[in-house]
Amino acid sequence: MQIKNTNAIFNSFLKGKISKKEAVNAILVYLFQNKLYFGLETMGEDDFNDFLIYLIPIIGKSFENYSKLECSFATYFQSIVRRNKKNFHRNLLLKKSKQNFIYHVSKLDYFDNLEKNDCENLRVEEKIDTKQSFSNKQLLIIALKCAYFLDDDKIKKIAEKTGYHERYIWNLKKKIDTEMASRYEKNKKRIEAINKRYYLKHKANIYARLQSKEDAVYERAQYLKKFHSMRWEKISHKTNLRFIVPTNQFLSEILGLKETVVANAIVRSRKYVQNMETTKN
Known part of the structure; x- marks a missing residue:
């Protein structure tokens, strides 16, 4: 069912039934409703929301880069989610490691x-x-x-x-x-x-x-x-x-x-x- 629904979103975009923005939004909704299928169920709510924002430009590019000769769009997109999940976590760890000092600004000029x-x-x-x-x-x-x-x-x-x-x-x-x-x-x-x-x-x-x-x-x-x-x-x-x-x-x-x-x-x-x-x- 997941594969059919994911492919349906992409096919609707290809046929001009929905705009690119609508297709991206539909993918975001689908991710939100199927966290387990994409291996995102362990993400905290804050991190998951940030991850969706992180994916917005990537989803748009996936429509352009997809080739039917490789595999179904669903399989292609799932690999994108998994790969970018790793990238997101790595960037998140780097960001959090730096934030130890972000909120501590000296009241003394020196x-x-x-x-x-x-x-x-x-x-x-x-x-x-x-x-x-x-x-x-x-x-x-x-x-x-x-x-x-x-x-x-x-x-x-x-x-x-x-x-x-x-x-x-x-x-x-x-x-x-x-x-x-x-x-x-x-x-x-x-x-x-x-x-x-x-x-x-x-x-x-x-x-x-x-x-x-x-x-x-x-x-x-x-x-x-x-x-x-x-x-x-x-x-x-x-x-x-x-x-x-x-x-x-x-x-x-x-x-x-x-x-x-x-x-x-x-x-x-x-x-x-x-x-x-x-x-x-």
């Missing part, structure tokens, strides 16, 4: 430069000129300023570079995490609110795409599409997502140092990164 160099890789101490070298204490301060991103591997590297014991660094991170817990939670809620609006926008776009002008719900679908797009734009521009960092005062307290010592280390690292960027340019 962290716009330090976010990748100091927070993600913690490699400020590498390739430093002898005259520009940082002390072990300064490197520890810079690392703790980015405590949100510290994990086992990074802490191990910091310990090796600075000579401080891993347990000592972990204890400092725990103190920072405890101090910053409420601010982390607020930022998490901001992210969840944006993600929710993003999901609703995508869902509304899919719903609107599947309706034709003859459908009774067409106008409603277009309204929802516009409404959720506007809400998404509003919340994504209005919400202040920040890279939450501990204050210099708190770092000075847990390290037993003067606040000026902490501030000097951070300012020095900022200038170093700025000099590196200037050299690259």
